[in-house]
Amino acid sequence: MQNKRNAFKHAIAAGTRQIGLWSSLCSNIGAEIIAESGFDWILFDTEHSPNEVPGLVAQLQAAQSGTATPIVRPAWNDPVIIKRILDIGAQTILVPFVETAEEAAKAVAATRYPPEGIRGTSGSSRAARYGRVKDYLKIANREICVLVQVETAGALERLEEIAAVPGVDGVFIGPSDLAASLGHVGELNHPEVQMAIEDAMRRLTRLGKPPGILTASETDAQRYIEWGAVFIAVGSDVGLLARGADALARSFSALG
Numbered sequence: 353m354q355n356k357r358n359a360f361k362h363a364i365a366a367g368t369r370q371i372g373l374w375s376s377l378c379s380n381i382g383a384e385i386i387a388e389s390g391f392d393w394i395l396f397d398t399e400h401s402p403n404e405v406p407g408l409v410a411q412l413q414a415a416q417s418g419t420a421t422p423i424v425r426p427a428w429n430d431p432v433i434i435k436r437i438l439d440i441g442a443q444t445i446l447v448p449f450v451e452t453a454e455e456a457a458k459a460v461a462a463t464r465y466p467p468e469g470i471r472g473t474s475g476s477s478r479a480a481r482y483g484r485v486k487d488y489l490k491i492a493n494r495e496i497c498v499l500v501q502v503e504t505a506g507a508l509e510r511l512e513e514i515a516a517v518p519g520v521d522g523v524f525i526g527p528s529d530l531a532a533s534l535g536h537v538g539e540l541n542h543p544e545v546q547m548a549i550e551d552a553m554r555r556l557t558r559l560g561k562p563p564g565i566l567t568a569s570e571t572d573a574q575r576y577i578e579w580g581a582v583f584i585a586v587g588s589d590v591g592l593l594a595r596g597a598d599a600l601a602r603s604f605s606a607l608g
């Protein structure tokens with residue numbers, strides 16, 4: 353059996369726009385629905401969602417039937433957490449709160465088998481298709497995609513150093529935490545926040561490093577694409593469900 357090619361990794365490397373959806377429902381049924389809806393990627397969040405490895409396996413299995421590349425956000429830049437996420441079959445991770453080149457290098461090392469990194473070895477994991485992928489330990493590194501989140505003022509000051517770390521495939525700008533870091537908590541569209549996002553995206557584009565972001569606003573998404581966003585989440589499953597349920601309830605309550 354061949355190791356799975358990471359379509360998302362190669363697409364962003366070629367500058368091909370990848371549209372995704374954020375998933376916080378911790379649901380394998382939700383994962384299957386989203387993965388088959390035509391998105392290029394689906395982000396399974398474990399930082400701000402009660403998502404843990406056992407449930408994540410079912411979500412990854414469910415997403416397999418669709419076109420969306422699963423991306424998992426570990427709760428922290430921790431080699432043990434990252435190892436477990438990769439072992440259950442994720443090939444792309446989004447590492448939160450990276451502020452220095454050293455932290456970016458730590459994240460990359462956690463995803464690579466020696467000698468490139470420190471990922472603990474298991475040839476019988478789901479990622480290795482339970483031992484069916486020949487020489488998995490020797491070839492796995494090639495299809496791993498590491499996205500790092502830049503979401504503080506300090507990280508923006510060191511953006512070029514972070515982006516230049518070997519093995520960093522893309523840089524996601526976290527608008528909510530960045531707004532908080534800039535003194536505008538909850539104000540993602542504050543002019544200072546938007547200026548910082550635009551500046552970061554244009555700097556990353558000049559470096560040839562794909563920028564990414566999340567927004568639930570189509571207008572904002574178009575603006576970010578103009579500023580250079582390559583991978584962009586245009587909403588979340590929680591948002592779609594909550595807003596849709598609210599609207600439906602309102603429409604019937606209006607009937608009186």
Ligand SMILES: O=C(O)C(=O)C[C@H](O)[C@@H](O)CO
Pocket residue numbers: 397400501503525526527528529530566
């Ligand atoms: O800072 C951000 O914005 C992100 O990292 C995305 C959020 O964590 C996501 O959960 C949406 O609020």
